[in-house]
Amino acid sequence: MPVTTLNGHEIHVSEEGFLTDPTEWDEGLASTLATQIGITLTDEHWNVIRFLRKDFEEVGETPTLRRVSTVGGIPIKTLFGLFPQKPAKKMAYVAGLPKPVGCV
Amino acid sequence: MKKLLVLGAGTAGTMIVNRLRRRLSAGEWNITVVDQDDVHPYQPGYLFLPFNILAPEQITRSRHATLPDGVEYVIGDVDRVDAPTNTVTLTDGRHLGYDYLVIASGTTPRPDQTPGMLGEEWQRSIFEFYTFEGAKALAKALQTFDHGRLVVHITDMPIKCPVAPLEFTFLADAWLRERGLRDRVEMVYVTPLPGAFTKPIASDALGSMLDERKIAVETDFLVERIDVENKALVSYDEREVPFDLLVTIPLNMGADFVARSGLGDDLNYVPVDKHTQQSKTYPNIFALGDASDIPTSKAGSVAHFSVEVFTDNFLELISGKPMTGSFDGHANCFIETGNRKGLLIDFNYDTEPLKGKFPLPVVGPMDLLKETRANHLGKVAFRWIYWNILLRGRPMPISTHMSMVGKTNNTTTK
Numbered sequence: 001m002p003v004t005t006l007n008g009h010e011i012h013v014s015e016e017g018f019l020t021d022p023t024e025w026d027e028g029l030a031s032t033l034a035t036q037i038g039i040t041l042t043d044e045h046w047n048v049i050r051f052l053r054k055d056f057e058e059v060g061e062t063p064t065l066r067r068v069s070t071v072g073g074i075p076i077k078t079l080f081g082l083f084p085q086k087p088a089k090k091m092a093y094v095a096g097l098p099k100p101v102g103c104v
Numbered sequence: 105m106k107k108l109l110v111l112g113a114g115t116a117g118t119m120i121v122n123r124l125r126r127r128l129s130a131g132e133w134n135i136t137v138v139d140q141d142d143v144h145p146y147q148p149g150y151l152f153l154p155f156n157i158l159a160p161e162q163i164t165r166s167r168h169a170t171l172p173d174g175v176e177y178v179i180g181d182v183d184r185v186d187a188p189t190n191t192v193t194l195t196d197g198r199h200l201g202y203d204y205l206v207i208a209s210g211t212t213p214r215p216d217q218t219p220g221m222l223g224e225e226w227q228r229s230i231f232e233f234y235t236f237e238g239a240k241a242l243a244k245a246l247q248t249f250d251h252g253r254l255v256v257h258i259t260d261m262p263i264k265c266p267v268a269p270l271e272f273t274f275l276a277d278a279w280l281r282e283r284g285l286r287d288r289v290e291m292v293y294v295t296p297l298p299g300a301f302t303k304p305i306a307s308d309a310l311g312s313m314l315d316e317r318k319i320a321v322e323t324d325f326l327v328e329r330i331d332v333e334n335k336a337l338v339s340y341d342e343r344e345v346p347f348d349l350l351v352t353i354p355l356n357m358g359a360d361f362v363a364r365s366g367l368g369d370d371l372n373y374v375p376v377d378k379h380t381q382q383s384k385t386y387p388n389i390f391a392l393g394d395a396s397d398i399p400t401s402k403a404g405s406v407a408h409f410s411v412e413v414f415t416d417n418f419l420e421l422i423s424g425k426p427m428t429g430s431f432d433g434h435a436n437c438f439i440e441t442g443n444r445k446g447l448l449i450d451f452n453y454d455t456e457p458l459k460g461k462f463p464l465p466v467v468g469p470m471d472l473l474k475e476t477r478a479n480h481l482g483k484v485a486f487r488w489i490y491w492n493i494l495l496r497g498r499p500m501p502i503s504t505h506m507s508m509v510g511k512t513n514n515t516t517t518k
Binding site for chain 1: 260326341370371
């Protein structure tokens with residue numbers, strides 16, 4: 001597992017750059033990760049990120065777009081607006097969670 | 105008398121009762137299986153109906169004929185499972201008790217879940233081929249389709265048999281060429297994935313096969329609705345893909361009774377341990393086949409390999425031992441590519457589809473991820489194997505666990 005240093009944080013990441021240990025994440029790191037993919041975090045982004053973190057803690061898996069919409073109450077359309085093109089991957093990346101499965 | 109109750113007499117459910125009836129004492133164990141009708145379809149055959157390669161009567165049999173003596177077969181619709189009291193209620197009010205329950209009720213295409221899909225264009229210019237009726241309707245539509253935009257579309261993952269949309273695309277391309285119509289048809293493959301398939305090496309191989317056939321690919325496309333008036337798919341990020349003939353794979357969902365029983369996730373799949381298929385909530389409930397949430401393909405081969413692990417585990421469990429079998433996510437799929445050729449892929453939770461020979465190194469006879477005649481013949485022969493060997497739970501000469509033998513492993517990606 002590659003180790004990288006980002007903004008003073010030493011983090012373990014997968015080959016695609018997703019954090020492999022969700023406990024290495026904090027809100028400061030989220031802003032840095034978001035900048036890496038060209039996103040400036042707003043309150044709306046934070047709503048999504050906090051839902052992702054909470055749901056991951058409860059379920060143990062990165063939620064799908066459908067789940068963020070049905071359980072988290074944030075419409076899929078909004079997610080595409082906040083995290084353009086590849087919302088499922090980008091949300092997980094910023095929230096420091098594993099890349100979502102479901103792609104099998 | 106102990107009771108094993110199986111919901112669903114499809115590929116997984118039928119294999120389970122066939123294997124377990126032989127191994128559970130008739131004096132100690134009652135086995136009951138429930139399904140809503142008496143028609144067992146050979147689902148891989150649906151792919152061939154639109155092109156008249158198989159006739160409708162070649163792909164169904166009576167479920168009765170596939171079940172062994174000594175298994176009680178109940179025809180009925182499940183209303184709900186009351187897990188705390190170990191009871192299943194049918195919609196006609198019948199109650200069935202159990203000591204162990206297997207949910208094998210599969211997954212179903214749900215065109216009702218996408219706005220516009222089930223509208224006035226349904227089965228006029230919008231078709232699917234994952235049901236018997238849908239595949240027959242598409243066969244009829246293809247007879248008169250001679251020009252325009254043919255769009256093949258996946259609504260969202262996971263879907264049953266994730267290679268089938270690609271196979272349909274390859275077969276449609278070959279079929280149009282044979283009729284001299286290919287130049288008059290623009291073909292587009294629309295997918296929510298970032299490429300032609302889910303795993304990188306297979307995605308590259310299959311992607312270049314789409315290129316060679318001049319089939320455009322629209323990736324990362326998550327459909328929000330169908331614009332019925334303008335006949336176009338519209339994505340959440342407001343891209344539009346117009347069509348004259350749309351062949352869509354609607355959203356796939358597990359059975360509604362799973363949701364009513366509080367046993368499902370947001371797509372009605374039962375959360376289970378991915379190595380034992382045991383429910384994460386109730387230790388006497390298992391979900392096999394497409395009904396579970398395990399992170400591998402929803403495919404008959406997965407049902408087959410996981411049922412082999414499950415039945416051995418089940419015998420250990422009921423004799424009070426720990427379950428020692430562990431399913432590795434093994435899947436093995438033939439991919440028809442047109443012109444009587446085919447591809448073969450073999451993979452599991454940790455190893456993506458690789459190139460090489462199968463099942464033996466050098467001699468094969470099957471080539472992995474390569475178009476050959478032998479792979480096509482394998483697929484053709486499989487229908488006989490399905491009815492006569494697989495469903496009966498007889499041994500197959502393929503290992504339950506994926507093997508690296510014969511595979512070319514020059515990457516170590518996970």
